Amino acid sequence: MAEPILALRNVETYYGPVMAIRGVSLQVAEGDIVTVLGANGAGKTTILKTISGVMDPTKGQVLFEGREIQKRDPDWVARHGIAHVPEGREVFPFLTVRENLMMGAYTRSDHAGVRQDVDMVYGYFPVLKERADQQAAYLSGGQQQMLAIGRALMARPRVMLLDEPSLGLSPILVKEIYEIIGRLNREQKVTMLLVEQNANMALQTAKYGYVLEVGRIVMDDTCVRLMESDDVKEFYLGIKDDAVRGKRRWRRKKTWR
Amino acid sequence: MELLQLLISGIAQGCVYGLLALGFVLIYKATEQVNFAQGDIMMMGTFFAFAFITGTSKPVSWWSAPIAILAICVGAALFYLLHKRRLPAWRDTAASQPRLQQVTAGGAYWLNLLAIVALYAVAAIFAIRFLSGFGMSWWLALPLAAICGGVLGYTLDAVIVRRIIGQPQFAVVILTLALGFMMRAVAGAIWGADDKGFTTPYSGDVIRFGGGEGTNPVVIGVPSLVIIGGTAVMIIGLYLFFRFTKIGVAMQAASQNQLAAYYMGIPVKYVFSMIWAISAAVATVAGILLVPKLEVFSPEVGLLSITAFAAAVVGGFGSLPGAILGGLIIGIAEALSTRYLPDILIDIVGLDGSFANKIPQVIAYIIMLAVLIIRPQGLFAQIQRKKV
Numbered sequence: 001m002a003e004p005i006l007a008l009r010n011v012e013t014y015y016g017p018v019m020a021i022r023g024v025s026l027q028v029a030e031g032d033i034v035t036v037l038g039a040n041g042a043g044k045t046t047i048l049k050t051i052s053g054v055m056d057p058t059k060g061q062v063l064f065e066g067r068e069i070q071k072r073d074p075d076w077v078a079r080h081g082i083a084h085v086p087e088g089r090e091v092f093p094f095l096t097v098r099e100n101l102m103m104g105a106y107t108r109s110d111h112a113g114v115r116q117d118v119d120m121v122y123g124y125f126p127v128l129k130e131r132a133d134q135q136a137a138y139l140s141g142g143q144q145q146m147l148a149i150g151r152a153l154m155a156r157p158r159v160m161l162l163d164e165p166s167l168g169l170s171p172i173l174v175k176e177i178y179e180i181i182g183r184l185n186r187e188q189k190v191t192m193l194l195v196e197q198n199a200n201m202a203l204q205t206a207k208y209g210y211v212l213e214v215g216r217i218v219m220d221d222t223c224v225r226l227m228e229s230d231d232v233k234e235f236y237l238g239i240k241d242d243a244v245r246g247k248r249r250w251r252r253k254k255t256w257r
Numbered sequence: 258m259e260l261l262q263l264l265i266s267g268i269a270q271g272c273v274y275g276l277l278a279l280g281f282v283l284i285y286k287a288t289e290q291v292n293f294a295q296g297d298i299m300m301m302g303t304f305f306a307f308a309f310i311t312g313t314s315k316p317v318s319w320w321s322a323p324i325a326i327l328a329i330c331v332g333a334a335l336f337y338l339l340h341k342r343r344l345p346a347w348r349d350t351a352a353s354q355p356r357l358q359q360v361t362a363g364g365a366y367w368l369n370l371l372a373i374v375a376l377y378a379v380a381a382i383f384a385i386r387f388l389s390g391f392g393m394s395w396w397l398a399l400p401l402a403a404i405c406g407g408v409l410g411y412t413l414d415a416v417i418v419r420r421i422i423g424q425p426q427f428a429v430v431i432l433t434l435a436l437g438f439m440m441r442a443v444a445g446a447i448w449g450a451d452d453k454g455f456t457t458p459y460s461g462d463v464i465r466f467g468g469g470e471g472t473n474p475v476v477i478g479v480p481s482l483v484i485i486g487g488t489a490v491m492i493i494g495l496y497l498f499f500r501f502t503k504i505g506v507a508m509q510a511a512s513q514n515q516l517a518a519y520y521m522g523i524p525v526k527y528v529f530s531m532i533w534a535i536s537a538a539v540a541t542v543a544g545i546l547l548v549p550k551l552e553v554f555s556p557e558v559g560l561l562s563i564t565a566f567a568a569a570v571v572g573g574f575g576s577l578p579g580a581i582l583g584g585l586i587i588g589i590a591e592a593l594s595t596r597y598l599p600d601i602l603i604d605i606v607g608l609d610g611s612f613a614n615k616i617p618q619v620i621a622y623i624i625m626l627a628v629l630i631i632r633p634q635g636l637f638a639q640i641q642r643k644k645v
Contacts, residue, residue, distance in 0.1 A: 074522075075519060075525070079522045084520040086520055092517060093513055095506065095510060103506065103523070152520075
């Protein structure tokens with residue numbers, strides 16, 4: 001792998017007294033989509049929050065373009081090219097769609113480029129153009145997710161952190177969103193770190209994957225090979241292999257510790 | 258036409274309440290802190306204007322300007338050094354707790370902080386002394402005092418209030434109350450606790466019209482009209498600012514979703530301090546405009562903010578138009594009840610005179626209680642559904 005644009009080295013982060021990440025190392029190469037899979041409470045969101053500077057790790061380093069950024073303020077991190085699409089959308093409810101997008105470009109001062117990028121976002125998400133002057137609170141969940149992605153895109157990020165873009169959306173919408181994520185990666189060359197519970201979609205879209213369990217990375221491989229792994233199939237894709245003569249899942253007690 | 262006079266006077270008083278309430282609401286919406294020092298910031302700003310207009314009895318000390326500049330430079334350098342150390346950025350997560358302790362633990366931190374506060378205090382004193390050596394015109398003093406008030410508000414947040422972010426609400430309430438008392442004491446020590454006043458280009462002017470045989474003419478004080486006009490100008494200005502400037506929209510964004518604002522790269526701490534500055538500047542202008550109407554003021558004028566707080570509650574804490582309208586309601590109610598209510602109470606209800614005369618003084622709180630009972634979210638509350 002080439003020199004990674006974003007890397008975590010043995011990062012540990014606490015939520016108050018609770019250790020949420022227990023020594024996570026991962027790498028994101030430029031131009032890739034990398035996914036982190038894991039169940040509820042595995043620490044996926046905490047990883048992203050640690051990268052964007054909202055939470056500080058007690059140990060370990062976060063490297064962005066070879067620079068340590070773990071002690072930086074979130075606005076510094078955002079200014080230097082990491083855009084975060086937070087879990088649950090988190091749009092600005094009483095600002096219009098257009099104002100939301102402009103806030104995404106807060107750190108930029110090239111007006112012509114910003115205007116061009118607004119059109120680019122409208123190109124990817126035509127529905128946002130239709131509702132440009134409405135308050136974001138009145139958008140549907142899927143549209144808000146599109147707005148959150150578009151807003152992050154407005155910063156012209158080097159790396160985009162996507163936190164469960166499929167959360168609370170219908171299967172069709174999930175597919176649509178993931179298609180656009182794939183297109184953005186190909187056409188706009190945005191490197192992405194994607195955190196998901198919906199392992200199926202994530203593995204199809206991403207190139208490389210990590211499996212996170214209770215704050216630890218337990219597996220990592222290319223997504224193609226992860227999809228073939230028995231454990232991932234069983235625990236994350238929900239495919240039961242009948243060839244093993246109906247061996248019951250609970251009897252193979254699986255731990256990685 | 259006594260009623261018209263009363264109404265104009267009440268609206269003017271209500272505008273002042275409304276502007277103070279606006280400051281309450283702005284700060285509350287953004288930071289969920291209630292700034293009980295609002296009235297005392299207004300009082301300080303008014304005293305700045307007083308000092309600038311009247312000029313001190315001492316001659317201008319030529320060395321106050323360089324000392325102020327020097328102190329500001331040293332303070333800024335120290336402030337920069339201190340800011341290189343991390344401060345708690347995001348207050349809501351439990352994760353910010355260890356960071357808070359980690360930052361505040363060192364003794365050097367408090368020493369630095371003390372040095373900065375002391376230097377800025379020195380700078381402020383000398384700057385104010387320098388500026389108040391001339392006796393400048395009201396037109397110059399008004400914007401200058403507004404700027405000084407804004408700087409005071411910004412500094413209060415950046416140096417003191419921001420540091421207890423993440424602590425319980427109660428701590429903020431006590432802190433701002435204490436800051437208010439301190440400012441009152443400081444103003445009393447510098448300028449004296451007795452009544453002060455300054456003249457403006459329009460002090461004592463009245464407009465008279467109507468009136469013929471048997472009827473009295475309508476007499477309206479120009480100061481009241483100036484308050485109403487000034488309030489309208491400021492509200493329009495603030496609306497345009499919040500709607501159309503980048504930093505204004507960012508202020509809205511930061512108060513609607515603080516975490517998302519951080520993700521967008523908005524410098525949220527700076528934005529919040531700017532909101533304090535705006536509130537303080539608006540309060541200062543309100544205080545300065547109020548002086549020619551009341552004709553006197555003293556360090557106690559800051560207690561107006563308690564009535565303004567009632568106005569903010571009546572309007573629905575968290576609604577900007579509500580703050581102004583709540584202020585107007587309270588102002589008009591005070592004006593009308595002062596004139597008519599005691600007579601009604603004495604004649605019809607049969608209350609004792611000395612008691613009935615006191616009722617209008619608490620009419621604001623009676624209205625507040627009534628609103629809280631009938632419509633607890635306030636009259637003009639913005640409907641906001643919290644996401645589950």
